[in-house]
Amino acid sequence: xxxxxxxxxxxxxxxxxxxxxxxxxxxxxxxxxxxxxxxxxxxxxxxxxxxxxxxxxxxxxxxxxxxxxxxxxxxxxxxxxxxxxxxxxxxxxxxxxxxxxxxxxxxxxxxxxxxxxxxxxxxxxxxxxxxxxxxxxxxxxxxxxxxxxxxxxxxxxxxxxxxxxxxxxxxxxxxxxxxxxxxxxxxxxxxxxxxxxxxxxxxxxxxxxxxxxxxxxxxxxxxxxxxxxxxxxxxxxxxxxxxxxxxxxxx
Amino acid sequence: xxxxxxxxxxxxxxxxxxxxxxxxxxxxxxxxxxxxxxxxxxxxxxxxxxxxxxxxxxxxxxxxxxxxxxxxxxxxxxxxxxxxxxxxxxxxxxxxxxxxxxxxxxxxxxxxxxxxxxxxxxxxxxxxxxxxxxxxxxxxxxxxxxxxxxxxxxxxxxxxxxxxxxxxxxxxxxxxxxxxxxxxxxxxxxxxxxxxxxxxxxxxxxxxxxxxxxxxxxxxxxxxxxxxxxxxxxxxxxxxxxxxxxxxxxxxxxxxxxxxxxxxxxx
Ligand SMILES: Nc1ncnc2c1ncn2[C@@H]1O[C@H](COP(=O)(O)OP(=O)(O)OP(=O)(O)O)[C@@H](O)[C@H]1O
Ligand SMILES: [Mg+2]
Numbered sequence: 001x002x003x004x005x006x007x008x009x010x011x012x013x014x015x016x017x018x019x020x021x022x023x024x025x026x027x028x029x030x031x032x033x034x035x036x037x038x039x040x041x042x043x044x045x046x047x048x049x050x051x052x053x054x055x056x057x058x059x060x061x062x063x064x065x066x067x068x069x070x071x072x073x074x075x076x077x078x079x080x081x082x083x084x085x086x087x088x089x090x091x092x093x094x095x096x097x098x099x100x101x102x103x104x105x106x107x108x109x110x111x112x113x114x115x116x117x118x119x120x121x122x123x124x125x126x127x128x129x130x131x132x133x134x135x136x137x138x139x140x141x142x143x144x145x146x147x148x149x150x151x152x153x154x155x156x157x158x159x160x161x162x163x164x165x166x167x168x169x170x171x172x173x174x175x176x177x178x179x180x181x182x183x184x185x186x187x188x189x190x191x192x193x194x195x196x197x198x199x200x201x202x203x204x205x206x207x208x209x210x211x212x213x214x215x216x217x218x219x220x221x222x223x224x225x226x227x228x229x230x231x232x233x234x235x236x237x238x239x240x241x242x243x244x245x246x247x248x249x250x251x
Numbered sequence: 252x253x254x255x256x257x258x259x260x261x262x263x264x265x266x267x268x269x270x271x272x273x274x275x276x277x278x279x280x281x282x283x284x285x286x287x288x289x290x291x292x293x294x295x296x297x298x299x300x301x302x303x304x305x306x307x308x309x310x311x312x313x314x315x316x317x318x319x320x321x322x323x324x325x326x327x328x329x330x331x332x333x334x335x336x337x338x339x340x341x342x343x344x345x346x347x348x349x350x351x352x353x354x355x356x357x358x359x360x361x362x363x364x365x366x367x368x369x370x371x372x373x374x375x376x377x378x379x380x381x382x383x384x385x386x387x388x389x390x391x392x393x394x395x396x397x398x399x400x401x402x403x404x405x406x407x408x409x410x411x412x413x414x415x416x417x418x419x420x421x422x423x424x425x426x427x428x429x430x431x432x433x434x435x436x437x438x439x440x441x442x443x444x445x446x447x448x449x450x451x452x453x454x455x456x457x458x459x460x461x462x463x464x465x466x467x468x469x470x471x472x473x474x475x476x477x478x479x480x481x482x483x484x485x486x487x488x489x490x491x492x493x494x495x496x497x498x499x500x501x502x503x504x505x506x507x508x509x510x511x512x513x514x515x516x517x518x
Contacts, residue, residue, distance in 0.1 A: 150317050151347040154335045155361040155412065165364075169351045243351075 034216045042220035051205065058201040062118055063190045066125020070182055074130045075175055078137025079167050088138070099131040103189070107196050118200060121193040128189030129182035136178025140171025172243050180236035187229045266290035267448050268314060268416060272323035274473075275309050283309040285473035286323070291416075296442050296449040298459040301469030301477075302510065307452045310474075311418050314450065315341050327416060337365070340414035344421045346401045348393040354380060354404050355389040361412035372411075379407040383437075399430035410441075416448045424454065435462050436490055456510070460484070460502045461493065468509050478509050 018036055025035030046052050081088045081095075107124050114120040148170060152162045168175070194203025202221060209217040268291035275284040283306035291297045299307045312318045314325050316335040325332040327339060340361070348357050355373060356363070358380055362372035380389055383403040393401055402422055409417055423431045439462055442449055453459050459466050460482050470477040482502045484493060493499055 145345065145347070147343045147345050147347040148349070150312075150315075151341070151343060152364075153317060154315055154339070154341040155364050155408075156335060156337060157364050161364055166349070169349065172351070 031213065032215055034219065038216050039219040039223065042216040043223060046217060046220050047224065055201045055205050058118065059121075059190055059194065062121040062193075062201065063125060063186060066122045066189065067129055067179075067183055067186050069122070070126045070129035070133055070186065071179060073126070074133030074178070074182070075137045075168070076163075078134040078139075078175075078178070079141050079163060079171065081134065082138040082141025082144075082171070083167070091134075092138075095131050095134050098127075099135060103127055104192050104196075107193055110193075111197065116197050116199060120197055121190060121200065124193030125186045125189040128192075129186040132185060133175075133178040133182040136174045136181070137171060140174025140178075141167050143174065144170040173240065176236070176240045176243060180233065180240060183232055183236060184229065187225070187232070191225060264292035264294055267293040267328055268450065269326040270310070270314065270323070271326070273310070273313060273320045273325060274322035275306065275313060275318075276321045282473035284313075284320075285475050287469075287474060287476060288323075289467060289476055291448060291450060292465070293415075293448050294446050295464040296438075296451055296462055297465040297467060298451045298453060298463040299467050299469060300453065300456065300459050300506065300510070301474065302471050303454070305469045305472050306474040307469060308420055310469075311341075311420050311450060311452055314416075315339055315418050317341075337412065338415045340409035340412050340417050342402070342405050342409045342417065342419040342422045344424055346393070346398075346405045346425070348401055348404055348408075350393050353390050353392050354385060354396070357393070357404055358407045358411055360408060365412075376407070376411050379410045380404075382410070383407045397430075399426040399434070402426060402434070410445070414447070416450065418450045420452045421454065422451075423458070431458070432490070438462050439486065456503050456506050457494075460499055460506065461490075466506065468506065480506055480509075 021033065021036045024030075025033050025038070077091065081091055106127060107120075110123045110127065111120050114123055144167065148166060149162070152166045157165065191202065194201045195206060197203055198207040202225070205221055206218065208214075209221065270287055270289040270291075273284055273287045274282075276282050287310065299310065301307055309318070313320045314327070314332065316332050316339070327336065330336075349360070352360070355376055359367075359372040359376035362375060363369075367375075377389060380386060383406055385400060385403050385407065388396065388400065393404065396404070402425070405422070409419075423434045426434065435458060438449075441447075442462075442464075451459075451462065461484075463482060466480040466482065467476055468478040468480065469475070480502060482498070484496055484499050484502070486493070
């Protein structure tokens with residue numbers, strides 16, 4: 001893979017930035033920037049604690065549940081929009097609106113409706129993730145070759161069979177890429193939701209650390225989240241590449 | 252323009268597909284078919300031939316029940332067509348295989364949709380895969396096959412559902428010339444072996460004359476039946492001899508003369 005070529009410079013620049021951070025941190029220029037080594041020491045310290053485990057559990061639960069709902073709603077809706085002009089006319093403006101809207105501003109509304117609890121976090125995740133899933137599933141279905149649709153009809157597929165055996169699979173590359181992008185947005189959603197609610201999960205920890213000026217803890221937590229989002233993206237991108245072979249062979 | 256030659260059809264085989272006064276106007280105003288009436292005798296291969304864009308695909312899809320006619324009706328086996336049905340199968344020009352499924356599943360797909368048990372449908376599919384000459388490729392995926400092999404998969408899939416009528420829209424147009432000739436021979440064999448009715452669309456006059464029992468010439472859009480030709484060519488000999496047969500050459504010439512006037516008129 002080309003990665004051999006890319007990873008080395010990337011790695012180098014990371015080391016340079018890390019060194020710079022360490023120097024600035026040690027110089028004590030600002031309390032906001034503790035030495036990087038201290039942050040990593042904190043990661044090792046925080047991660048095994050029960051508080052962290054609980055926050056991770058709550059966050060993970062909200063994240064997975066929110067994504068599950070977003071997929072369960074988003075994929076069928078996208079497929080229907082891709083197949084039906086009427087459904088498309090009805091939903092597309094809203095989907096486009098929400099896709100580009102500053103969703104953070106809507107979280108307080110969700111908070112009012114669902115209260116200061118886990119439901120709000122789950123709904124925030126759904127709010128962030130669902131639109132891109134809808135749009136990509138729609139694009140995937142619209143890209144299906146018409147003869148494949150006719151094939152299903154000619155051989156007697158009922159609408160359910162056409163959905164489950166043709167549309168979903170034919171649109172799978174786009175659906176997966178929508179899910180991946182949705183999950184990246186969902187990470188934002190879960191963090192923003194928790195920060196705004198700030199009494200559960202990582203939000204509570206962030207609140208705790210920042211209010212007590214525990215900057216090492218604060219950064220440690222951020223790093224863990226960054227690493228999580230990055231790994232998630234890589235895993236999903238890898239999955240996507242596995243189905244790419246037939247995206248090319250589709251037409 | 253020219254009156255459809257409502258030719259007296261020999262009475263022997265019954266008409267399994269009856270097209271009666273069918274018209275089709277697409278939304279947007281394109282008038283594809285103009286009062287077409289046509290019978291397709293059972294057990295024969297009838298070819299639709301005509302200038303590009305004259306509505307051959309449209310007629311085939313109306314018979315398949317994929318699109319509604321704007322006027323007239325189609326009866327298959329005496330029943331009025333309102334949608335696709337198990338007595339009709341379709342072979343697609345671009346194969347229409349599922350890229351995520353292997354040959355076996357693709358061929359068995361019609362039976363899968365009908366809820367036939369897996370072992371049963373796979374046994375049927377395997378036998379047809381053998382018949383179209385793809386034995387050993389059951390586990391291969393479409394992107395691993397050549398165009399000719401993919402169309403054999405499409406053909407096997409249409410045969411597997413055991414429909415009485417096979418609709419084929421330019422099935423050989425996406426394969427190379429050698430493969431195409433082999434296909435034509437295989438098709439003749441198939442028509443002789445399976446007692447099925449074939450509705451075949453092609454652009455090639457030679458192909459039409461070579462494989463057909465009857466050739467329906469359609470006029471330029473909006474289409475009407477302009478002529479029906481029944482090539483009387485000795486079959487069963489070696490293919491090269493057929494292609495040199497005077498009757499074959501004459502028929503090709505006759506059809507060419509019939510179609511040429513549409514070309515002369517320009518588009
Ligand atoms: N879905 C559609 N909407 C509008 N017009 C259409 C549609 N499908 C076909 N047509 C038009 O109807 C006419 C007949 O089309 P059709 O595909 O049946 O022709 P054809 O004889 O199969 O042509 P070819 O030999 O090129 O395959 C053409 O003028 C075409 O542009
Ligand atoms: Mg056509």
